[in-house]
Amino acid sequence: MEPIAVVGLAFRLPDGIEDVSSFWDMLEQGRNLMKEWPANRTNIDTFYKPASGIKNTLYSRGGYFMNGDPAAFDAPFFSITAHAGIPLEKAAGTNTAVYASSTSEDYIMMTAKDPDNAAQMVSTATSPSIQANRLKGVLVLVLKRISDAIRDGDTIRAVIRGTGSNQDGHTPTMPQPNQSAQEALIRQVYKSSNLSFESTRYVEAHGNIPCSILFPSSHLTALGTGTQIGDVTEATALGRIFRASRSTKEPLYM
Numbered sequence: 001m002e003p004i005a006v007v008g009l010a011f012r013l014p015d016g017i018e019d020v021s022s023f024w025d026m027l028e029q030g031r032n033l034m035k036e037w038p039a040n041r042t043n044i045d046t047f048y049k050p051a052s053g054i055k056n057t058l059y060s061r062g063g064y065f066m067n068g069d070p071a072a073f074d075a076p077f078f079s080i081t082a083h084a085g086i087p088l089e090k091a092a093g094t095n096t097a098v099y100a101s102s103t104s105e106d107y108i109m110m111t112a113k114d115p116d117n118a119a120q121m122v123s124t125a126t127s128p129s130i131q132a133n134r135l136k137g138v139l140v141l142v143l144k145r146i147s148d149a150i151r152d153g154d155t156i157r158a159v160i161r162g163t164g165s166n167q168d169g170h171t172p173t174m175p176q177p178n179q180s181a182q183e184a185l186i187r188q189v190y191k192s193s194n195l196s197f198e199s200t201r202y203v204e205a206h207g208n209i210p211c212s213i214l215f216p217s218s219h220l221t222a223l224g225t226g227t228q229i230g231d232v233t234e235a236t237a238l239g240r241i242f243r244a245s246r247s248t249k250e251p252l253y254m
Contacts, residue, residue, distance in 0.1 A: 008084025008142030
């Protein structure tokens with residue numbers, strides 16, 4: 001596949017992380033942004049039932065929350081700009097698509113379980129502006145084929161050299177990952193992208209199983225299951241792949 005350029009990005013993340021400088025500062029300082037659920041988001045006592053075994057409850061009183069009033073998220077254009085230098089008029093009529101996804105449906109579940117604490121304007125639980133009251137963060141990326149980005153003179157912030165996904169095959173349980181399958185996927189993506197393992201110094205590991213490579217930042221995003229057994233399986237697979245190309249002087253950061 002042709003490499004994909006990241007030509008714009010913007011985000012609103014917990015604790016006032018809303019630009020590249022504040023995001024990088026948080027990473028450098030290793031800050032943990034978790035805090036207890038704000039009273040205006042939900043009644044945490046309704047859901048906090050540690051060790052109860054009850055479904056749809058929380059085992060922690062903490063979470064990650066954007067500062068300010070999330071209801072202001074809609075104005076204007078979600079209060080966010082991707083800094084890509086592409087006006088909407090220029091994008092109109094082109095082969096441009098918008099892909100949106102959400103990692104959870106916590107707002108809908110909380111409304112069903114605790115309607116007294118739901119937003120007063122909710123009538124169908126499908127209004128995006130109302131559901132934003134429970135948003136914990138949002139990220140927007142603008143992507144182009146690298147040839148188009150170069151042609152249009154865009155600022156290229158990163159290049160996605162390759163992506164891939166696979167199926168774990170037979171495992172003892174459905175959500176349990178397969179170390180061999182994860183290792184094979186990473187090797188396949190590097191081979192298809194014509195990249196050596198020596199170029200990668202940082203691996204971001206989380207969530208479900210796709211794999212992507214960002215370059216020249218030498219950054220691999222390898223996704224596992226986000227579980228105790230999954231984290232160990234994924235870390236072992238990464239170690240088997242990169243141990244021959246890294247050292248104590250030039251380690252691989254995860």
